[in-house]
Amino acid sequence: MTEELSTIELEDRGTKGRYVIRGAGGAEAEMTFSTVSDHLFIIDHTEVPDAFRGQGAGLRLVTRAVEDARAAGKKIIPLCPFAAAQFRRHPEWADVLKS
Template identity: 55%
Template sequence: MNIENEENASGGRYVAELDGHQAEMTYSRTSPKLIIIDHTGVPDALRGKGVGQALALHAVEEARKGGWKIFPLCPFFKAQSQRHAEWGDVVNI
């Protein structure tokens, strides 16, 4: 699965492509040190294939590399972060 980063001045999204379908996780950048993940969208054709989890892990890895924190407004990402205590270094619940 290939995950691409698309960024603009106010935020961006992580896009995963698999089997000809795209899933996304969108975020807003509130400061150089904080992003708010606000949406995860996975089409029905990709459900159950771990795409949402891969996007969440990618966001965490990007935050670690970039030195920023994540505030999870997205219900999916928030639920994932509650299951992964090891993400606590970058996720502010």
């Protein structure tokens, strides 16, 4: 894994936010979310530019959201197809999945 993927930043703007990985040349991999309540948020969209393809950036973004949800006692609704697929692949995340 490259150094570019070492830091994931959280930008939280109240009801909207995103997790972002910034790379050389201004490339950004992001996962956006919408806050529904104090205990629930929706993963809306995940986008990984070609500069990050094959490096696990998308998975790292969703994993970070899962870790943050656990720590805060929140649940996630993964509306984004990529995030939903990751939840299917990771049954160990069921504790944060809103059923």
